Amino acid sequence: MTAEQVPANNQTAAAPTDESKLDAAHLVDERLVLWFFLAGLTYLMVSFAGGLLMALQLVKWNPLEGVEILSPGRWRLIHTNAVAYGFIANSFLGALHWAIPRLTLKPVLSKPLSYFIFVAWQVVVLSTAAGLILGEAQAVEWGETPVWIDPLALAGLALVAINFGTPIIQMKGPMYVTLWYFLAAFVWTFLTYAMGNFIPEYYLSGTSAGAVAGLFIHDLVGLFVTPLAWGLMYYFVPILLKKPIWSHGLSLVGFWGLAFFYPLQGIHHFLYTPIPDFLEYGAVISTIAVEFVVTTVVINFFGTLWGSGRAVVTNLPIRWFYTGMVLYFVTCAQCALQVTRSFQQVIHFTDWVVGHAHLVMFGVFSVWFFGMMTYLFPRLFKTSWWSRSLCEWHFWLSAGGITVMFLTLTLAGLFEGYFWNSLRPWQDSIDGVWGFWVVRLFAGLSMIAGQLVFVLNIFMTWRKSKQTAPASSAAPAYAT
């Protein structure tokens, strides 16, 4: 497994390139990586159930209407929370357990602590779900976690930062770009969670609390998910392409540009509210600025791909990663436009925004996780995928589904915006986009089908790994 080498740019040096020195089995608790991934996928299914229920409700095909604990409103909360804290957080914890010891050549601070975090985080997610089903939500979008769970979740995030931060802090020599992102993200995630869940509940109300809510929605994506995800891209892409990242300078621009501009944009979620205009303009300008930063990052990754383009066809994880990057660029280009006040007049409050949110959470970050999992599951099971063609189905059902969902919701949003503007009766806007919602339902079903295929493939691969004799010293051919 020579491809396991840590990507090292000549300028950054430091990173170990000699495989013999890297006793990965000793450093990485692979069982934990597997557990986190499986937990994440379980919550992804729960989230799908919530999304499906809401989609059925909107087109008035919900067969379970009138049952309190299956209320589409409450499951709408489960839908987003299960994705953010169930699927994405768990998958990150799995991937970080894989990557950080390899990058620092040190194990995480404590294995028992890792297991404790695993259990504690599932308690946090499950009690959040229970609280939401029982109607105990907190009115913070993406942070509806009931108030009595918030301190526990925050303590969990602190433990995560300590457990992963220690090997990074202890390591000697220059850090690879991935670790910049990780280190900053641990600080940001903790601060963001504390800010969003406590300040608008206990310290502020009204307009200034709205500014915090905007900052929280934004930072959760921008300072928790985005830096960890890009950090993992900087780690996995060079390994799979077997070459260093194209430009170290652009990595620097990308990291520091994100660190500076991203947090300044929270208020762009609440344009035309009572928040003062000059603050709204500040958020708009920094949002447009960050799109230039994003462009440099995407250029850097396509520069890395340059000359190895065929990998997108042959190498499944690379295909997932670069699909996500293309969609990331689309999302961000869309951001730069929709953040302007002229666009906001029409599209704010509409399905356009819902399409945007799905594009970034599923089309980019989930897609990247599917790539990482496609790469890692065979390595965790020590055998190749049970079926390569099911991997292909997983890709095309997911990528096709999200593309259609994005397009249909974007169009629906435009129709809604103009219906409202025209002062026609409200119901016209609902009748008018019904067809788009039906298309969205089927796009969602395609995404769900893709993940069911994936889970089946994982299960069969696990069974296969049990049947085959214990792995010989020769590394199996993983096909991906």
Added chain:
Amino acid sequence: MFESKSGILLIGGLGFFLLSFLSNVVVSVLLYQDMPEQSVEELAEQNTNALYLWQDLSVRYPEAFKKHFGEANEKTLAEALEVGHKAYVGEACWHCHSQFVRPVSNEESRWGAVASSEEYQNELNRPVLWGTRRVGPDLSREGGRRGNDWHAVHFFDPPSVSTRSPMPKYPWFFEGLSITAAMRRLDTMAVQDEAAGELADEIRSEFGETDEELTKSASKAWGMIRKQYPELAKERELSPDAPNKRGLAMIAYVQWLGSWLEQYPLYEQYTPIAEQIANPLE
């Protein structure tokens, strides 16, 4: 500095985060520091608009109201606002209904006054309920536009009063009809349907006139109703005419929205589309 641990932790991690907190949050806190936050009690106090509809609820659903809230006064209204607010948050109403009116996109014509900061400086906006999506209409000027009974039926079964609405049903805001409420319903039906009046007289003569007497023989009385009006008898289990505590509180909360405005209640300006096309300049 740009690649060192301390640079990343202190400048990127802490510094830039604090900068954003300063520019986004602290600035707005300073701007509104002189605007006092109103408590729920203060919101209910002297709020004749909301109190009027609160009293209307107590007359319309007397048994339920007495059981859950007692009397209709400022104190019970404040309690209802808190319970209703909790249900509004817990049911995720705020994910399909916004609570602010923008100065663009003809929203003033549809909903009325553009939102301003003092409207949100109160305990029921902890955290603020602006929302980011409108599947249904904005609710910040909803209070007083429609009657309490409209809202009860709407929560029970939205499409029955708002045709083709995709809003979910909320039967858990309701309980079963009491026999006294059923008798009142028979009295109302008697205006158009003589048989209903005769049935009501029959039941009263058999079991007694007072509420206590009727309640004592509820099963038998319901049996008589079931024979003639099976649809009404079904409401003994669950009825849009019998909101429970959460139901009453939700209605009170929605009717409170916008009750602080001078132009309350604001009725939607609606011109049929054919007329709009005929006179585009009006």
